[in-house]
Amino acid sequence: xxxxxxxxxxxxxxxxxxxxxxxxxxxxxxxxxxxxxxxxxxxxxxxxxxxxxxxxxxxxxxxxxxxxxxxxxxxxxxxxxxxxxxxxxxxxxxxxxxxxxxxxxxxxxxxxxxxxxxxxxxxxxxxxxxxxxxxxxxxxxxxxxxxxxxxxxxxxxxxxxxxxxxxxxxxxxxxxxxxxxxxxxxxxxxxxxxxxxxxxxxxxxxxxxxxxxxxxxxxxxxxxxxxxxxxxxxxxxxxxxxxxxxxxxxxxxxxxxxxxxxxxxxxxxxxxxxxxxxxxxxxxxxxxxxxxxxxxxxxxxxxxxxxxxxxxxxxxxxxxxxxxxxxxxxxxxxxxx
Amino acid sequence: xxxxxxxxxxxxxxxxxxxxxxxxxxxxxxxxxxxxxxxxxxxxxxxxxxxxxxxxxxxxxxxxxxxxxxxxxxxxxxxxxxxxxxxxxxxxxxxxxxxxxxxxxxxxxxxxxxxxxxxxxxxxxxxxxxxxxxxxxxxxxxxxxxxxxxxxxxxxxxxxxxxxxxxxxxxxxxxxxxxxxxxxxxxxxxxxxxxxxxxxxxxxxxxxxxxxxxxxxxxxxxxxxxxxxxxxxxxxxxxxxxxxxxxxxxxxxxxxxxxxxxxxxxxxxxxxxxxxxxxxxxxxxxxxxxxxxxxxxxxxxxxxxxxxxxxxxxxxxxxxxxxxxxxxxxxxxxxxxxxxxxxxxxxxxxxxxxxxxxxxxxxxxxxxxxxxxxxxxxxxxxxxxxxxxxxxxxxxxxxxxxxxxxxxxxxxxxxxxxxxxxxxxxxxxxxxxxxxxxxxxxxxxxxxxxx
Numbered sequence: 001x002x003x004x005x006x007x008x009x010x011x012x013x014x015x016x017x018x019x020x021x022x023x024x025x026x027x028x029x030x031x032x033x034x035x036x037x038x039x040x041x042x043x044x045x046x047x048x049x050x051x052x053x054x055x056x057x058x059x060x061x062x063x064x065x066x067x068x069x070x071x072x073x074x075x076x077x078x079x080x081x082x083x084x085x086x087x088x089x090x091x092x093x094x095x096x097x098x099x100x101x102x103x104x105x106x107x108x109x110x111x112x113x114x115x116x117x118x119x120x121x122x123x124x125x126x127x128x129x130x131x132x133x134x135x136x137x138x139x140x141x142x143x144x145x146x147x148x149x150x151x152x153x154x155x156x157x158x159x160x161x162x163x164x165x166x167x168x169x170x171x172x173x174x175x176x177x178x179x180x181x182x183x184x185x186x187x188x189x190x191x192x193x194x195x196x197x198x199x200x201x202x203x204x205x206x207x208x209x210x211x212x213x214x215x216x217x218x219x220x221x222x223x224x225x226x227x228x229x230x231x232x233x234x235x236x237x238x239x240x241x242x243x244x245x246x247x248x249x250x251x252x253x254x255x256x257x258x259x260x261x262x263x264x265x266x267x268x269x270x271x272x273x274x275x276x277x278x279x280x281x282x283x284x285x286x287x288x289x290x291x292x293x294x295x296x297x298x299x300x301x302x303x304x305x306x307x308x309x310x311x312x313x314x315x316x317x318x319x320x321x322x323x324x325x326x327x328x329x330x331x332x333x334x335x336x337x
Numbered sequence: 338x339x340x341x342x343x344x345x346x347x348x349x350x351x352x353x354x355x356x357x358x359x360x361x362x363x364x365x366x367x368x369x370x371x372x373x374x375x376x377x378x379x380x381x382x383x384x385x386x387x388x389x390x391x392x393x394x395x396x397x398x399x400x401x402x403x404x405x406x407x408x409x410x411x412x413x414x415x416x417x418x419x420x421x422x423x424x425x426x427x428x429x430x431x432x433x434x435x436x437x438x439x440x441x442x443x444x445x446x447x448x449x450x451x452x453x454x455x456x457x458x459x460x461x462x463x464x465x466x467x468x469x470x471x472x473x474x475x476x477x478x479x480x481x482x483x484x485x486x487x488x489x490x491x492x493x494x495x496x497x498x499x500x501x502x503x504x505x506x507x508x509x510x511x512x513x514x515x516x517x518x519x520x521x522x523x524x525x526x527x528x529x530x531x532x533x534x535x536x537x538x539x540x541x542x543x544x545x546x547x548x549x550x551x552x553x554x555x556x557x558x559x560x561x562x563x564x565x566x567x568x569x570x571x572x573x574x575x576x577x578x579x580x581x582x583x584x585x586x587x588x589x590x591x592x593x594x595x596x597x598x599x600x601x602x603x604x605x606x607x608x609x610x611x612x613x614x615x616x617x618x619x620x621x622x623x624x625x626x627x628x629x630x631x632x633x634x635x636x637x638x639x640x641x642x643x644x645x646x647x648x649x650x651x652x653x654x655x656x657x658x659x660x661x662x663x664x665x666x667x668x669x670x671x672x673x674x675x676x677x678x679x680x681x682x683x684x685x686x687x688x689x690x691x692x693x694x695x696x697x698x699x700x701x702x703x704x705x706x707x708x709x710x711x712x713x714x715x716x717x718x719x720x721x722x723x724x725x726x727x728x729x730x731x732x733x734x735x736x737x738x739x740x741x742x743x744x745x746x747x748x749x750x751x752x753x754x755x756x757x758x759x760x761x762x763x764x765x766x767x768x769x770x771x772x773x774x775x776x777x778x779x780x781x782x783x784x785x786x787x788x
Contacts, residue, residue, distance in 0.1 A: 050448070053448075054444040062436035062437055062441070064410050065433035068432055069432065072422055073422055079411055079418070080744045086415060087753075087756070090408050091760060094404040094405070097403060098400045098404055105393075106775065106778070149748050298505065299427070303433065306437065314441045317445055318445050321445050321449050334455065
């Protein structure tokens with residue numbers, strides 16, 4: 001396999017890992033003000049993701065770094081072109097990150113309320129904007145011959161991208177709700193279960209809207225071909241099965257399925273994109289591809305060696321941290337945040 | 338408004354704010370790890386309480402450091418897309434490795450450390466804070482590998498079409514002499530920042546006569562030794578670094594010294610008011626031969642002046658202005674060195690007090706110890722301002738000018754830049770206020786801090 005393809009896959013894996021992992025902690029953040037009615041409950045909710053969210057966020061940082069190193073033009077065009085959207089996303093992530101640490105450090109209700117809503121906004125905004133960004137990447141944005149973005153902000157807010165944004169917001173919320181049914185007990189768990197069941201239908205509906213709309217707006221299906229393989233099909237089946245599994249009270253399986261739905265639909269989008277990395281709506285020849293956007297073979301080779309050695313190590317200790325904190329969190333537990 | 342000016346303002350704002358928090362994270366993580374090790378080894382509850390006390394302050398500070406760091410990573414693509422295209426082949430690599438090797442370790446083990454006290458054996462718990470400290474400091478190392486390429490590019494060739502620099506030698510990048518001159522300075526800067534904060538808060542408690550006197554005496558002892566080692570280390574590393582910069586970026590040193598003409602032997606400026614337009618002194622007090630001594634460990638030796646360097650660069654790189662803002666370089670250098678000198682005195686004074694087991698402070702000495710905690714912040718910020726501003730007009734020395742690196746105005750307009758500067762300024766002011774409020778609150782609460 002050529003190195004560009006390998007690095008396209010690695011960047012895709014990093015973003016997919018980010019959507020899978022940070023996806024559930026975004027979901028928990030979105031549900032926080034609704035499922036957690038009083039302070040102790042909110043603390044329990046936050047503590048379900050307490051040991052993990054920071055490590056999850058590093059998947060994004062690593063994906064960004066890998067993109068910069070392996071495909072500098074992709075990184076440069078995307079982040080300068082999507083400027084206002086990215087600005088909003090960064091502001092959201094900043095608020096959210098400090099909110100976890102700050103909220104418990106002072107007891108005043110207004111203080112806690114402010115940071116709790118920061119967690120909500122800080123989770124909902126990125127959950128929505130990542131969908132918007134992905135949709136625009138596959139739909140195509142105005143990119144000129146010099147690889148520069150030539151559209152405004154409003155160009156990004158087309159109905160198709162907004163539909164994808166709402167779909168991703170709902171799916172992350174579902175993913176978070178299912179995670180909570182796995183990690184909590186008692187009344188919070190019942191509320192999480194109800195939330196998961198009621199978000200499921202809109203999430204499925206919007207996903208279908210998105211899939212149909214994708215056919216109209218993009219060439220994704222053309223790229224995937226008549227037999228798209230099991231990945232896209234399984235992402236749909238996994239999402240559909242969540243309801244059945246929740247009805248059977250099988251939280252673990254339901255979480256695996258929301259995870260598969262997210263991971264496989266992310267993989268589908270990257271498969272449909274390949275070998276392009278950013279589609280130009282002005283002229284197909286101006287699209288950024290793994291060839292014209294990449295670093296030199298030497299750089300990709302060095303990066304491959306580093307990744308080969310250290311990615312397994314990271315997976316090992318991150319896996320271990322999930323094992324250490326596998327217990328359910330209750331309102332009586334000792335809470336750090 | 339001018340895109341270049343706004344993009345630079347934005348970068349200065351976000352990086353200086355980010356760097357308010359980073360050195361304390363570097364220094365306090367090691368300090369907390371040392372205390373926790375003391376607890377594991379002695380089983381003395383006093384150490385455990387100190388770990389919790391300093392750990393809380395560490396976490397409050399850490400949160401802001403992390404979130405502002407994410408902005409740094411993305412802003413290269415957002416505001417400096419031409420730069421990203423030009424150096425992505427090289428500069429992106431240490432950034433990606435930082436995330437993979439250091440940032441993952443730091444964040445994951447921080448989660449384990451915060452939540453794992455009741456779940457893990459003591460030694461494993463202590464190991465996790467050491468891994469956090471290692472991760473933070475490794476993070477700094479990789480960022481300096483990236484920054485050193487901007488200061489003194491090595492291990493590359495220009496692409497055939499001249500559009501970008503391509504890496505040819507990763508080892509050269511890693512063993513760039515600039516990295517190994519700069520990293521000890523930054524590492525020690527972190528230790529000093531942590532040490533002086535510990536001294537300040539301990540002295541405050543000892544003066545106020547709050548309970549836990551014994552524990553804060555322990556903090557004072559540890560903190561003083563830590564700060565003293567850091568200060569010695571930071572001064573020596575800074576000296577070595579300056580001698581190195583003299584060779585690689587003589588213009589930076591000349592600007593920091595407001596040395597207009599080449600001199601041999603060269604004098605050190607104690608105080609200069611200069612005219613930047615005419616490149617001459619208005620008023621100056623100089624110590625003869627001292628600059629030569631600092632540069633070459635000998636009272637003889639030529640140090641090149643700004644005029645000669647400008648002429649030299651014009652021959653080498655074509656017509657243009659190769660002189661950075663002299664007033665910025667000159668005063669940031671003096672503030673950094675001045676703060677460092679004061680730190681040396683204060684930490685010696687602390688060492689003297691500690692060695693005599695004297696923990697009574699007159700109001701003046703107490704205030705001196707307390708406010709000295711600001712010195713490392715002044716030195717850290719001005720040090721980076723000198724490093725980055727002194728390199729101008731280059732963004733990558735000798736290869737790419739800052740004006741060529743900015744995102745084209747057709748992609749990011751000045752309106753968007755103004756919007757983002759406003760947004761970040763408001764956000765950062767709010768974060769700083771909340772952070773200061775919490776740090777003060779928990780610093781004052783003492784060891785038995787409730788929620």
